[in-house]
Amino acid sequence: MKDLKCEITIDEMGNIFAVRPGRRKDVPATFIGSHLDTQPTGGRYDGILGVLSGVESLKRMDEMGLETEGGVGVVNWTNEEGARFPVSMIASGVWAECIPLSKAHNLKEVPTVASLPTAASAPETMKSALEKINYLGDVPCSYKTTPMAAHFELHIEQGPHLVSAGQRVGVVTAVQAYRWFRLKIIGRDTHTGTTAFEHRADALYAFALMMVRAREVAAAKGCLASVGIIEVAPGSVNTVPGQVSFSLDIRGPETALVAEVERELRSDFDKIAATEGAGIGKPCRVEWTLDFDSPAVKFHEDCIDCVQQSAHAVVADAPVADTKALVRPIMSGAGHDSVFTSKRVPTSMIFVPCKDGLSHHPEEFSSADDCATGASVILQAVVRYDRKRFA
Amino acid sequence: MKDLKCEITIDEMGNIFAVRPGRRKDVPATFIGSHLDTQPTGGRYDGILGVLSGVESLKRMDEMGLETEGGVGVVNWTNEEGARFPVSMIASGVWAECIPLSKAHNLKEVPTVASLPTAASAPETMKSALEKINYLGDVPCSYKTTPMAAHFELHIEQGPHLVSAGQRVGVVTAVQAYRWFRLKIIGRDTHTGTTAFEHRADALYAFALMMVRAREVAAAKGCLASVGIIEVAPGSVNTVPGQVSFSLDIRGPETALVAEVERELRSDFDKIAATEGAGIGKPCRVEWTLDFDSPAVKFHEDCIDCVQQSAHAVVADAPVADTKALVRPIMSGAGHDSVFTSKRVPTSMIFVPCKDGLSHHPEEFSSADDCATGASVILQAVVRYDRKRFA
Incomplete structure (x- = not known):
């Protein structure tokens, strides 16, 4: 981006913005953005394809000598x-001013990430981690300081629909709702060899029943419920665990459905906890903490139109009838x-197929052709949007 | 023990032996023994009471000027x-030559012990840990080098029978069988938000079903099955875990019953694993490793008799009819x-009541009276055994 003489800024959250100026300097740029961070085991496309497609778009625009009315930027979140x-x-x-800066800066790393074995003893804060890599910028992190005309994002689908239908581009119109919780089950440590089942308040056994129940409840409502992190104390072969902490990720197509699953699970988990340990008059109990709440989102019609027109144009030469x-x-x-x-500026997204619909896995894969298709669509979409806004 | 002029030796496993000599120097001593190590959160009696009762017994014998024919020793295992x-x-x-010294010396610490947060990154071996505390002795660890005439052990019951029946001493005749396993479930990491339940090979969900099933199978056979340690990878809120490792502790009154539970669970766990992930043709699979096998034990009649006679004598003054x-x-x-x-020398044990039958817990408790009763019984038992062997 420096080679292309872009204006580069880094804000207090380490977000990196690069802008290729347009003819007019008095308007915000249209952005292409995504992220470079990954899951503990990968993959190589989730997020990364979106940032690289932005860089590639700006390079192509430069090679073609393409001038835009407003600037075009790339952002790495x-x-x-x-x-x-x-x-x-x-x-x-x-940036959207939906999460306080102080909450983000003080956020502590999780103890279980495979590459960070010492995190449990001295978890690092996000601010400290940004400082260490010299990406704690001095520009305020806000849509007011770093405004955008619109935001477009290219991403692998991470699901099986495009690949199994033999389709090449997804025009993303909406994002499902989700909530992330941390739960803690408190039971009682006791000896595995001498404590009858009816005398136990086994927090891990209660967890097992809860996880089985969570899938039943979510499936019945067309939602998803998943546990990705679990920690058990005291952690000894011959001691029944007295404490379990775990993450719970509930998702669904409507915000209200996610709330229904949560409500039902809160009630069912209480019942499971009350039963385990009832025999000794010391039932388990369960505590919920909401970490994150992302209601369902509908993207902006103008952006969706630009993506759809661009997608049709890019695949127009394909050797099929329709x-x-x-x-x-x-x-x-x-x-994403x-x-x-989307809470602050017109936004939409482009999906391209990925192998087996697999993501968050080392085998995550999208072919070079599919990546190129997506990049062509996003380049056209920002140009179309530039024309539309100054028409 | 040094104050009492005992002969003290430390062997290659850090076992500490102290012997108060008897009249005859050509025969092995009768030992009182147990252990000083505990579970991550305690308690204060399991093992510790047994070692302290041995120390106290030798002090009392010294104070009383009591001579024995063979020596009397204390061992901390x-x-x-x-x-x-x-x-x-x-x-x-x-010591019993049932476990090879090299296996014990090379054994690595578990990653989950609460006080050892760095264990996951650089697990220490037992040999190295013994060296660090200067307890890697040079005496070979073997019943041949450090022989015993018999072994008596005082312990809290760790169960509810004595305390709920209002009884004061348990004469231990046998120990139930148990096996310790490590299991690994291999599934597939994938995105929690984009992967339908039928497209998952969720190793943690398979674990939950297995743990629920383990209790059902064990309970039906009058056995116990417990999970104390679990580790999940990759450990991220929005990634379905592709790998789970856990401990499984199966116990029962007969060795054959434990084997039956194991056989049934191996079959059931395979079925659970085969179902989870079947929808994508990549079912989970489960691998078992046997860490430890302790068949049911019957103690020695001579030792049981000494304990029983001593117990009757110690409680003879109690203000009850029988x-x-x-x-x-x-x-x-x-x-224990x-x-x-018991595999090498005549052995038996003495139990005393503990509060609520609770053990492996910070609230583990045995009253001073109950501890004193147990110590009196073990002191009498070793003296009775000394008389019996030279009668």
Whole structure:
């Protein structure tokens, strides 16, 4: 981006913005953005494709000598995954002024990330981690200081719809709702060899029943419920665990459905906890903490139109009878930085197929052709949007 | 023990032996023994009471000027719990030549012990840990080098039978069988937000079903099955775990019953694993590793007789009509160092009541009276055994 003589800024959350100026200097740029961070085991496309497609778009525009009315920028958002610092999309959330800067800066790393074995003893804060890598910028992290005309994001689908239908581009119209919780079950440590089942308040056994129940309840409502992190204390082969902490990720197509699953699980988990340990008059109990709440999002019609027109144009030469059938409107199951940008500026996204619909896995893969298709669509979409806003 | 002019030796496993000599120097001593190590959160009596009762017995014999024909010793066995180094009774096992010294020395500490947050990154071996505290002795760890005439052990019951029946002494006749396993479930990491339940190979969900099933199978056969340690990878809120490792502790009154529970669970766990992930043709799989196998044990009649006679004598003054009813024969649910000593020398144990039958917990408690009763019984038992062997 420096080679292209872009204006580069780094804000207090380590977000990196590069802008290729347009003819007019008095208007904000249209941005292409995503993130470079990943899950503990990968993969190589989730987020990264979106940032690289932005860089590639700006290079192509430069090579073609393409002038735009407003500027066009690329943004790399920090810690979108929430893998190390467990609030996803946190830096775009601060930019949108939906998450306080102090909450983000004070957020502590999770203890279980595979590459950070000492995290449990001395968890680092996000601010300290940004300082260490020299990315704690001095520009305020806000849509007011670093405004955007619009935000476009290219991403692998992370699901099986495009690849199994043989389609090439998803025009993303919405993002499903999700909530992240931390739960703690408090039971009683006791000897595994001498304590009958009816005398136990086994926090891990209660967890097992809860996890089985969570899938039942979520499935019945067309939602998802997942546990990704669990910690058990005291952690000895012959001691029944007296304490379990775990993460719970509930998702669904409507905010109200996610709330229904939560309500039902709160009630069911209380019943499970009350039963385990009832025999000794010391039942387990369960505590919930809401870490993150992302209501369902609908993207902006203008941006969706630009993406759809661009997608149709890019696939127009494909050797099939109905090339428009290669493009489908689609809802995103995962959260993305576009969720937060959509709260402040017109936003939409582009999906391309990925192998087996697999993501958050080392085998995550999107072919070079699919990546190129997506990059062509996003380049056209920002140019179309530039024309539309100054028409 | 040095003050009492005992002969003290430390062997290659850090076992500490102190012997108060008898009249005859050509025969092995009768030992009182147990262990000083505990579970991560305690308690203060499991093992510790047994060692302290041995020290107290030798002090009382000295104060009374009591001479015995053979010597009387105290032994503190290393790492009985297996809490840090996950093979229980390992040092008495090496002494009995049932566990190879090299296996014990190379054993690595568990990653989850609360006080050792760095264990996951650089687990220490038992040999290295013994060296650090200057307890890697040079005496070979073997019943041949440090022989015993018999082994007596005082312990809290760790169960509810004595306390709920209002009884004061348990004469331990046997120890239930147990096996310790490590299991690994291999599934597939994938995105929590974009992966339908039927497209998952969720190793943690499979674990939850297995733990629920383990209790059902064990309960149906009058056995116990417990999970104390679990580790999940990659450990991120929004990634379905692709790998789970956990401990499984199966116990029962007969060795054959434990084997039956194991056989049934191996079959059921395979079925659970085969179902989770079947939708994507990549079912989970489960691998078992046997860490420790302790068949059911029956103690020696001579030792049991000495304990029973001593118990009757100690409670004879109690203000109840039938003082013998304060003493009961009992089976141990937990393993103890006496399991291994019983393989080489006559052995038995004495139980005293503990509050709520609770053990492996900070609230573990035995009253001073109950501790004193137990110590009196073990002192009499070793003296009776000394008379019996030279009668």
